[in-house]
Amino acid sequence: MSDLSKMKVAEARDALRAGDVTSLELTEACLSAIEGAGALGAFVHKTPEIARAQAAAADARIKAGDAPSLCGIPMGIKDLFCTKGVPSQSASRILEGFKPEYESTVTSQLFDAGAVMLGKLNMDEFAMGSSNETSTYGNAVNPWRRDGDDTALTPGGSSGGSASAVAADLCLAATGTDTGGSIRQPAAFTGITGIKPTYGRCSRWGIVAFASSLDQAGPMTKDVRDAAILLQAMCGHDPKDSTSADLPVPDFEAMLTGDIRGKTIGIPREYRMDGMSAEIDALWTQGVDMLRDAGAKIVDISLPHTKYALPTYYVIAPAEASSNLARYDGVRYGHRATLASGEGINDMYEKTRAEGFGPEVQRRVMVGTYVLSAGFYDAYYNKARKVRTLIKKDFEDAFAAGVDAILTPATPSPAFGLGEMKDADPVQMYLNDVFTVTVNLAGLPGVTVPTGLDSKGLPLGLQLIGRPWEEGDLLNTAYALEQAAGFAAKPAKWW
Known part of the structure; x- marks a missing residue:
């Protein structure tokens, strides 16, 4: 049973429907893994009673033949999402003891789809941070270590608890939010997949606000297929959110063919920046070659206001x-x-x-x-605000010229040590968002895919940026990159 928490969403879904495993068994395996992983600081409010009750209900639905794609899947919920009757503090002391009397739209949709909540996940306070070091609960810790070095590393932020929990197999998937890279950067630091959908694709109702014109919820998962499954359950129009788009939600998983022949991938010259790790630069070049070999056309583009x-x-x-x-x-x-x-x-x-x-x-x-x-x-x-409009127009011009997706690094470096930037100029920390903030400013979808390891054995990721509302096409390109990269490394357990 101890290996059940290592399953991916898609394989667990198929095993549940086939009767090879029950949701209660999956849930107990995850709860056991969580109890043994206190050193990671990932889960800050555990909800085993809720989890067991939801798992039992999911098993009953499966037995009755009523099994949506997430039915019985144990997952973690970022502390920024309001969950009825469960502490929802946004990792801030100012909300200590706050238990909402309502459920966020995204978590409501996940629970309607049969998902099981294991608990709430650590994060930077009010989602403000890139290292999960501003949390009132204390640091979340990356399950990865540099080769031959026991230094505790950041899992990234603000969705650091979500990234750490998924990477360490404490849950099968997790929710995150992304205001300037808070899904994609921690996904890159921990070797998992994370997607920020188009602004308005997921409802923001019941998610504690940081920056209302930038915030978006999204999934953090073990691979691209799982991200597609989870994203479909999280999306949809919500009349309670005036920025929610009234658009149909495609079957994202069905769009994962891996065929990107004829697609045009843009490589923005402005993203080659001073101070970027040589290994990140080399990985980017490898990613270009992978997509070219998969049949995509590669073109240089300019995003001048980057x-x-x-x-x-x-x-x-x-x-x-x-x-x-x-x-x-x-x-x-x-x-x-x-x-x-x-x-x-x-x-x-x-x-x-x-x-x-x-x-x-x-x-x-x-x-x-x-x-x-x-x-x-x-x-x-x-x-x-005027410059933001120009940044958005740069992307619109690139897409109008025939570009289907844009490939960039996800982060300027691999995960760094907790405390290493404590006394640095705050701008040094903010530079971690240099490749991701443009996507939020333009309201576009962006996904991080783990693509390789650095010389010290830490995961590195690449980012794909897509056209607005075309998450399915973006995920398919990410799937092709994932297949070509063949990333399968896992952190060696030390916790």
Whole structure:
């Protein structure tokens, strides 16, 4: 039973339908794996009772012949998703003790499809971070280690707990959210697959907001087929979310043929940046060769406004965070500071936020408030919005010229050590998002595929960026890349 948690979603689905295994058996295997993996810090709220009840219900549905694709599949839920009656803190002290009375749309859809919730997963506080070091729960840890080195490594962020749990086989899949790369970067750091769909493809209702025009939910899985299965269950129009697209959801799994003959893949020259690891550069070249050998046409393209993407993102995202996080004031829910005699409501706001928000959240809220303030709105925020439009147009021009997908690195380096950037300029940490933020600014789908190992045995990933609303075509290209790369490495268990 101990190996059951190592199954992929597709093979577990087939085994469940064939009667070779039950959901309860799968669930118990995962719960056992979670209990033995405390050192990873991946699961922060365990829900074994809910999991067992959902597994039993899934087994009954399967026995009755009513088995959707995710029926009986044990998975983890990022702490950013509101789950009814279960702590949903966004890894922040300010939401300590908060148990929603409602379910997010995405988790509702997953549960309707028969998925089993094992618990809530660690993350950077309010999804603000690239290393999972800003969590009130403490760090999530990457299950991978450098060869001959016991240094604890980051699983990436903000969906670090999700990435760590999937890579370590604590669950068969997990949900993540992506505001500037928070699915794709941790997927690359841990050797798994992660897709951020087109903005509006998945409902944001019931997902705690960071930057409303950038946030998107998506799956984190062990391979591309599993990502296709999970994404289909997560997508769909939601009238409760005004940004949710009223479009049909294709059968993404059925589109995975691996045939990309005649497809045109763009290689943006601006993504060859100073400071990028030589191994990342070499992997990118290998990825180009793999897609060419699979029958794709490779063309050089220009995305000229790429160099402005990171500063644009770090104006827009903090500005939206400043507005979204204003609701955490100690009045209605969450943490409330204790006041001294004679102190008033302004003191309560100040103390509550000082005690409840961590340093990175405070930094971004202050930056966001600054760029939205009188005298600076036009100089920073409005200018960033205009540049965002130009970044989006760069992609539109490339697609209009016949490009079907764009291949880039996912990260500028492999996973780094926890604490290695603690005293560095925050910009050094923000540079981890250099290849991913453009996708969010343009609202496009992007997927990370594990493609190789570096010289120290750590996983490296490549990113594919697709046309809006064409996740099926993008996943098929990713599937072709996955098949060509043949990545099958797993972390050696040390936890």
